[in-house]
Amino acid sequence: MRLIIIFFLVIFSQCNSPNSTSNLTYLDSLSFLIQKDSSDFKVLSQRAKFYLDNNNIQSAKSDIDQAYSVFKNDINVLLIKGDIYFELNETRISKKSWERCLSVDPNKIECRIKLTNLLCAVRDTSCRSMIDTLAQLQNGIVSTSIIVYLKEMKEYDLALRLLNNLLEEDTVDKEVLYLTSLIYSDTTSTNRFFDSELSEKYFKEIIARYPSDSQVYYNFGKHKQNMSQFSLALDLYNKGIKLNPNSMQTYYNMGFCELELNNYPQAINHFSSAISIDNSFLIAYHARAYAYTLNGDYKQAQSDWKNCLMINPSYIPAIEGLSSR
Missing domain, CATH: 1.25.40.10 (Tetratricopeptide repeat domain)
Structure with missing residues (x-):
């Protein structure tokens, strides 16, 4: 009690002192x-x-x-x-x-959330059980930052159940819609919940609600690319790149799609755009070298194989590319 009285006396004297320029x-x-x-x-x-x-x-x-x-x-x-x-x-x-x-x-939620995040981040074997317990304590409500670990562990069933719980609370939450669309579009062989129609439904809903978000165009484009619908993927990537012109991965994927469509000059241009954003983008040099080869420009292909080796001297595809001619 005495300390509290002294404390407030100090505050009072500080506040009323003519030499004081600010409160304690x-x-x-x-x-x-x-x-x-x-x-x-x-x-x-x-x-x-x-x-x-x-x-x-x-x-x-x-x-x-x-x-x-x-x-x-x-x-x-x-x-x-x-x-x-x-x-x-x-x-x-x-x-x-x-x-x-x-x-x-045991019911201190903040400690449990932090411990769960830590254990899941280091891929601890108790990650799944920690998430289960957290969900039970919070009536099935778990943040997307934790649900994403379930996707990485391919625990799609629990991930979708928890996402559905979040959607019942907020049907337009962007992060929830994002993660849901990514699970339904995941073509991994172990994903029995893959559903192209459902994933497109969620992608389109995100675009309708958040039309200026470049990431959704990238995700939707990648889905189309995985489905070998390369022209549709390019349309989506083009929309995304207008919103985020510095996405080297988008340019790289566009180059890949053009390669699949046998449009080698366009593929080269896209790979070049990716490299202009990051001149250490190894696989973009590799892809451009391959595109140059298909386009009959072996000199430029050789130059890009050398660029690969400058980044990684032991890069086997580049060594093989240089030794092939």
Whole structure:
């Protein structure tokens, strides 16, 4: 109680002092309290969070370590400690902090979300079970940033069920529509949910709602490309490139489609556009060399094979390309 009275007296004097140019800052407030009681782990963790939010990682680490040494089972201390050590790329300590947090309170959603993201990002075998538990605790609602791990693990069934739950809450959420369209358009042999008509329905819905988003044209174009509908893919890629003229992958895919249509000069132009965006784009040099070869321009093809080797001296296709003539 005495500390609180002193604290507010300091604030009052600062605010009313003619020499004061500003109010006592939040950081000053926390530092004042810590100066009076360096064992107050709650205030230490608050200052650590302030330092973390303001990119002063080392000061954040110092405070949170001190807070943890005082009391090792405070939820907020463990949560913030995990965040700080994650920023320091010491994910082993982050993992232990969030696991301890859940051992103290298994229903602490924020700790569970962070731990789930970490375990899934490193492809831990417990990823699926962590997502299952998280979904149960949140009545089937899980963010798309976590559902995407299910897609990567080819757990399409659970991914779609969770996406449908999100769509029931918000039918126009772009990220949900995106991920749903990508699952239905995924031609992986293990995807029993592949459905070209459904994927096109979602692609068209995204375009109707978000017509200036270049990514949906790329995704829809890639779907058409995978279906060997190269002319339709090119139409979609062209729309996307008008919105994002710096997408080297779009130019590369356009070149691929033109190759499949035997339009070699156009393919060369698209590969050249991709290279102009990133002159270390190895597979674009490879593809352009191949297009030059098909177009009968062996000198230019040789030049591009050499470009490949300048980027990667052990690139086998380039070595084979140069030795073939």
